[in-house]
Amino acid sequence: MTETPETPAVEDYQAGFVAVIGRPNVGKSTLMNELLGQKLSITSPKPQTTRHRIHGVHTTATHQIVYVDTPGMHIGGERSINAYMNRTANSAFADVDLVLFVVEAGRWTHEDQAVADKCKTIDVPVVILVNKIDKFKKKEELFPFLQKIGENAEFTTLIPVSAYKKSGLDLIEKEVLKYIPHQSMIFPEDYITDRSTRFLASEIVREKLMRVLGEEVPYGATVEIEQFKYDEAEGRWIVNALILVEREGQKLIVIGAKGDMIKQIGTQARKDLITLLEGRVHLELWVKVKENWADDERALASLGYNDTHSG
Structure with missing residues (x-):
């Protein structure tokens, strides 16, 4: 350069x-x-x-x-x-x-x-x-x-x-600034984070999950993005997110009576995703029980909970 x-x-x-x-x-x-x-x-x-x-x-x-x-x-x-x-x-x-x-x-x-x-x-x-x-x-x-x-x-x-x-x-x-060394930029000028947009999308869904639900579910829940792509024909982002919980009872709480909880989570998450992706977003959420995922090292690694990340 x-x-x-x-x-x-x-x-x-x-x-x-x-x-x-x-x-x-x-x-x-x-x-x-x-x-x-x-x-x-x-x-x-x-x-x-x-x-x-x-x-x-x-x-x-x-x-x-x-x-x-x-x-x-x-x-x-x-x-x-x-x-x-x-x-x-x-x-x-x-x-x-x-x-x-x-x-x-x-x-x-x-x-x-x-x-x-x-x-x-x-x-x-x-x-x-x-x-x-x-x-x-x-x-x-x-x-x-x-x-x-x-x-x-x-x-x-x-x-x-x-x-x-x-x-x-x-x-x-x-x-x-008193402690930051004099040197050239570490990241390119337009760089905002070392994390991928896909990762940020999963975090947005998890945030809404934590904000909408009571105390008992969030710690036993995580979010996995199964599909994340831009559909040229429809002119919008397609985001499919899977909410993983540890017990059947938690699944019922996340879904809520007549699906009102998951609908609320989805509405709030979609709003933030539109801001993040600067475009139209079609968001679909599912809930699945995966027992003891938070105690399983292999499950944690597959869900991105590892000590190194590729973004």
Whole structure:
């Protein structure tokens, strides 16, 4: 590629990797979506929504930051899928220039401490982001909690933020750029993620599943895309998704009375898929029972829950 006058010289450009870590349900994915300025990682109020590591690429004229969103690091959960998520979260520490450790304002748990202890063992700067500060009406109410973090964790900087209210985000990017090396772009300028569109489509369906249903099903459910193609003749995308659950009772809940639940999931997912694919979408959903898929290493690998991915 020949360098054009618009291409910044390497010494003027910054590019690097930033891991976004923390226990489940502290708002890592919401925060990353806000930093990217677009929705990439799925979100829901339920813990362990994120199950995979996802690279989100934010490119400007002066820098490229590759945010690495990870599953929440958690204690317990003996199932194969829990082990996979913890391995995936731990792998994010490798080859990054900075770690953003996200905690929830006012709440410090054993799992937060476990993440803090892990951070003490790595040779990478750690910036703590105290998320959900909008829960506090007065800023001074937050001080005792910030003091507690100072006693229990090691970090270079601490930034109070609210992903929900979009406050403090500019401070994060400014801080990140202090640690990102001067080098040329890592990914092409129009690159948004290292994940395939097909993968993102399956995540959209899973997000709606988690948002629409109650507590009992989402952890025992996953989504597999069986067909994903653009039909030239019809001028629309054809997406067939299979929702896998572990028990017959869960299947009935996902389908709902007269199919109302699966219809709701499909309607919401189709809306997001239209945005993702920038075109018309025909979405079909099926539900199938696959007992103990979350405990079966081979089943997990076939469903994309492996430690390496091809996109």
